[in-house]
Amino acid sequence: MPKFTTARFGELDYQQQDVIHLPDGLVGMPRLRNWLLLEMGDDIPMRWLQSLDRADFGVPVSHAWLFHDAYEFDLPASACRRLRNEDPAALTVLVITTIHPGGVLVTGNLMAPLVVDTDTRLGLQLTLDDPRWSLRQEIDYRKFEGAVTGQTPDNAAQTVPTGSGALRMTAGACEVVGA
Amino acid sequence: MLILSRKRNEKIMIGDDIAIMIVDIRGDQVQIGIDAPRSIPVHRHEIYEEIKGTTLGAAASEKVDLEAIRRRARKADGEKP
Numbered sequence: 001m002p003k004f005t006t007a008r009f010g011e012l013d014y015q016q017q018d019v020i021h022l023p024d025g026l027v028g029m030p031r032l033r034n035w036l037l038l039e040m041g042d043d044i045p046m047r048w049l050q051s052l053d054r055a056d057f058g059v060p061v062s063h064a065w066l067f068h069d070a071y072e073f074d075l076p077a078s079a080c081r082r083l084r085n086e087d088p089a090a091l092t093v094l095v096i097t098t099i100h101p102g103g104v105l106v107t108g109n110l111m112a113p114l115v116v117d118t119d120t121r122l123g124l125q126l127t128l129d130d131p132r133w134s135l136r137q138e139i140d141y142r143k144f145e146g147a148v149t150g151q152t153p154d155n156a157a158q159t160v161p162t163g164s165g166a167l168r169m170t171a172g173a174c175e176v177v178g179a
Numbered sequence: 180m181l182i183l184s185r186k187r188n189e190k191i192m193i194g195d196d197i198a199i200m201i202v203d204i205r206g207d208q209v210q211i212g213i214d215a216p217r218s219i220p221v222h223r224h225e226i227y228e229e230i231k232g233t234t235l236g237a238a239a240s241e242k243v244d245l246e247a248i249r250r251r252a253r254k255a256d257g258e259k260p
Contacts, residue, residue: 024220028231044243059237078217098237103244104251109237112230127222127230135233145252148245 007056008048009038019052020116022123023082027112032057035123045147046097049114061094066144067108067137073128075115082124083117090119098136106139 005011020035034052045066050058064071075091085091093115095108110133116123183191190200197219202210213221222230 024218026231026234027220027222028227028234042243042245044245046243057238059234060240076217082217096234096237097240098233099240099243100236101241102247103241104247106243106248109230109233111226112233125230127220127226135229140255141248141252142255145249 004036004052005055006050006058008058009050012036012038012050017121020049020121020123022114022125024124026125027127037061043148045144047094049094049096060097060099061114062097062108062139064093064095064108064110064113066139066147067095067110068133068140071110071133073113073126073130073133075126079115079124079126083115083122084120085117087119090117092116092118094123097139106144107136108139109135110137111135 001013001015003011003013014036018036020037022033022035024030025032032051032053036050036052038048038050038058040046040048040060046060046062048058049061071093083091093113095110095113097106097108099106110128111130112125112127112135114123114125185191185201187201187204190198192198196216198214200212200214202212204210215221
């Protein structure tokens, strides 16, 4: 089993099949292609996306529904192809989340979400050109608290989520791939 | 930096796969068309920098203060029952 030593979590054992591969990296960080999703502890509805290419780099990620009830975007057919997506239900969206100094203000980047195919373990960071989706959308604290105490059916503290909560993607483009 | 002069509808090739066309010029604004393979992300520079900056900010995230967040959630409950 491969081992990797991270700055935040110390030494990790992981399975190759758990690695998420982002062929383009993140926006502005094209070389950070290999990632693991780790628990952050305290049952908080966030996970830590840890780079396997840079031991000291990772970001919290959470579900879009914690930020916005009506989050939606079109996933271009080209993105579906690059994710080698065959089953639209395997697509999940992760929002890069910032816990600001003090630990109370929590914002999510809805403008540039990550879309991950949980079957192929491939992911892309998209850039959405939609004025509704902000780089710094404040979290809904009631939903956050509800997710901590397990009141919501979709608890992001589980393994890679396969549902996407309140998120709606236009799946037409993906269905063409599977047809 | 290579600097080229182009007129409306003229193009620049970058390698074999990327074509950049000057679509329109109006006052101090230029419309640019970009033909590139889907695997090459294209961003407005300022958006690119903002997204990168947001990711770096996320990487510096602090520990969640759950108690403070619970207080805030209760306050939100009081405001919107």
